[in-house]
Amino acid sequence: MHILLTRPLEDCSEMILKFKSLGHQVSHIPLINIEKVNYEEIKFSEYGGIIFTSANAVKYLNQNNIDKNIKCFCVGNLTEKKARSSGFQNTIAAEGNVSNLKELILQTYETKSKKLLYVSGEIISVDLDQQLMKEGYGIKRVINYRVKHNQKFNESFVKDLKLNMPDMVYIYSQNSAQSFLSFVKNHQFESLWMNTNLSCIGEKTSSILNEIKWKKIFLFNPGEEEFLLYKI
Template sequence: MAILVTRPHPDDEATALSLRARGFEVLLAPMLRFEPVAFDDDEEMRYGAVIVTSANALRGIERQLNGRGLLKLPLFAVGEHTAAAARSVGFETVIPAKGDAASLRDLVLASAKTKALKKTSPLLYLAGADLARDLAGELGERGFTVVTQTTYRMVPLSSLPRETSDAFAANQIEAVLHYSRRSARAFLESVRAAGVEISALAIPQCCISAAVASVVRDAGAPQVITAASPDENALFALLDRALRA
C-alpha cells in the first residue's frame, strides 16, 4: 500500500524521500507543472525588502539573481521551506513566517511597527501567476507600496500517471497528500477522467490547510483531514494519525 503525493516536481521528490525514510511506499502524481516566467525587474528601483510566498518564485529566477543587490535586502518568507530556498539562492537576511500568507503579512506589519522595516520603501513581491490571496492588496491597505513581479506559473496536468490510476483501481493506495487548492482541483478532475473517482476519494485525504481541505470535501470525499499547521511535518503527523486510526 502506497501514499500518493500530488505535490509538483521537484518538491515531490523531497517529500517522497522523507516518507520512505518513515517506512512508507510512495507513488508520485504531480498535479501541477512548474513553468518559469521571465523576470523583468527595474534595477534602479530601491526596494526596502522582498516578500515571497513560495519557493517556486525563487526557483524561477535563481540564475537572474546572481550579483543583484536584491540579495542584500531582507527577505520575508512564508515559511521555513521557502526560507531555506531563499538562503540557498544567496539571500543574506531571511525572516520566515509561520507557513501561510496571513502570518507573512503580520510579520511584515510587525517589522514596520518596530521600525525594522520602513513603509516609505516599496516591497518587492516575487509571486506566482495565480494567487490564492491578495497579499499585496492587504499590505497596500496598511500603507505599503508593493511591486508584484510574477516569476512562475503552475500549469494543471489533465491526467494521472498510468501507474497511479492502476493503483487506485486495485485499491493499492492508502492515503493522498494534498498541498494546494489548485493541485487538489487538478487531482479531482484527473481521477474523474480516469474513472477511479470512487476509490480515489474513499481513502484518507490529508490536506495541508483548511482551504485545501474544503476543495476535497466539497467533492464528496468522506475522510478529509487537515494538518494542525500549514507545513509538511504537521502533514506527516496527520498521516500517521490517520493510518493508525
C-alpha cells in the same frame, strides 16, 4: 502504509526517499508543472524587502544583482529554506499562510521604509499586494512563474491506483486540488476514497475536495508530513 504524493518530482524526491526508507509504499502523480515567466528587469536597490509566497517564486527569480542581506519575508518554512539555500541571509518566515505573513510584515516593516517587492506566481489565492497597499505600503508585484495543470496520466498507473488505494494523499495548493479533483472525475473513481486520509495545506485547498468522501481530512504545514502519518 501507502502514500500518494502530488508535487512535481523535483519538489518531493527527498520525501519519496524518506518515506520509502521508513518502509512505506509511495506513489507519485505530478498534478501540475511550473513554468518560468519572463519579466521586466528589476532595480533591486529601490526595495527594502522581498516577499516570497512560494519556493517557486525564489527559484525563478533572477538573483544576479540582489543584495542577499535584504530583508526577505517568506510565507513558511519551506519557502524560507529555499531562500536561504539561494543565499538570502536576512530571512523571516510566517506560519505557512498569507494572513500570517501579512501580520508579520505589519509588525516588523515600517510603512515609511523603502518599497517592498512581492514575487509570486501568476495565480494567487490572496491579493497580498493590494492589502498591504491599503495599509500604506509601497509595493510592486512581479510574476515570475505560472502553473500548468497536467491533463494526461499513465493509464497503467491509474489502473494500479484503483486496485491499491492510498492511505494518505498530500495536496499542497489550490491549483493541485483543482487538478486532483479533475483527475478523479475524469477517471471516474470518486467513490473509492472512503478509506483514504487527505492532508492539505489550508482550508481553502481542502474545501475544493470536500465533494469527495474521505476517511479524515488533515491540515498541515510543510515539514509536518511525516508527523501526520502517526495520527492515522
